[in-house]
Amino acid sequence: MSVIDEIKKLLAGEKKSEFIDQILKEKELHDALHDAGYTVVVDDPQARARQQPFGLLSTLHKIDLIDLITLIEEINTIHLIDRIALIDAITSIVNIARIGRIDNIEAKINPMVNSAFLTDFTGWVNLDPANVTIEDDDTVFIKRVRLSNNCTSLTQFLWADTNKYNKLCFWAFKPAVGGVNIEAEIHFSDGTFITEAKALTNTWHEYTISLTANKIVSQIGFYDLGGMCYFVLPQLVEAPNVFQATRTNLLVKPEREDLLLKDVDFAANAALQSYLAAVGGQKHKVYDYGYEADADGVYYFSATVNGAAWKFGKRITKGVMVQTFVHPVVCDVNTALNFMSTTGNAKTWIHYKTEA
Secondary structure (H helix, E strand, O other): OOHHHHHHHHHHOOOHHHHHHHHHHHHHHHHHHHHOOOOOOOOOHHHHHHOOOOOOOOOOOOOOHHHHHHHHHHHHHHHHHHHHHHHHHHHHHHHHHHHHOOOOOOOOOOOOOOOOOOOOOOOOEEOOOOOEEEEEEOOOOEEEEEEEOOOOOEEEEOOOOOOOEEEEEEEEEOOOOOOOOEEEEEEEOOOOEEEEEEOOOOOOEEEEEEOOOOOOEEEEEEEEOOOEEEEEEEEEEEOOOOOOOOOOOOOOOOOOOOOEEEEEEEOOEEEEEEEEOOOOOOEEEEEEEEEEEOOOOOEEEEEEEOOEEEEEEEEOOOEEEEEEEEEEEEOOOOOOEEEEEOOOOEEEEEEEEEEO
């Protein structure tokens, strides 16, 4: 059996890894000796090439080293095809399982391109290069934009879905105080736009501009209204999600134990009659009510809520009317609660609280 046949046999056997380790160790030793100036001489290269598991490489290097490495790579590749395919399949299955556990994912990125003006105006349209420039700022360690001489526009077009953003923010200052120095113009995808000018100070401050709710921003531009000013880091900022705490105490009884009770007997009267007088800086909150009328007619409570007069507990026949609210009827600040009884007599009562 030739040397190459023996090598092939070793590479196909169970001790393949040991044989490859031997080859690598012998090569490292051979290279080290060669680099140190020693010459390796072997009396019987063929016999030496067959020795296992250790032994310095023969002058033939068992076989040509490049061919040997190529052969090892080819055999390893063929031998591991099934294993590699299996590993890939397992990895894919694991990844699919991980994806399956994702309930919701959303990438929150600022849709403005190059908002830090890293080295140039990439992403921006500079309509007035003579008066819109980028400078280094050792104070904030970033690039700042200088606007001067009533510059016409530095603008950017946005195509992302930006309806979740509720304000535009940027930092700015001007060397000389006085007057308004910068204006932002925000265009929306429906063709409308808003503008807002800011009076800057001579130190860096953050300025914000509120955006129209539920509209997609399609373009943002900055203009100089006189003098010279600097600004950096324009960003669209998303409104935070606000959640009400989960209720775990859904009690049958009222949660408040500090409510007041008031009862009033009314005679028939075509005009509204006062029940609770207005209190400056405070609101009447009605949690439940009841009344009994002795004749058919018009009966109701009246209150001002959110700037408009509203009626509740309405009835046009005699009898008993009782109701408890899940949430109280909250009158506006400094407004009265009244009761109407047009025909008969009405005996009434309420649970309420008057507070700020």
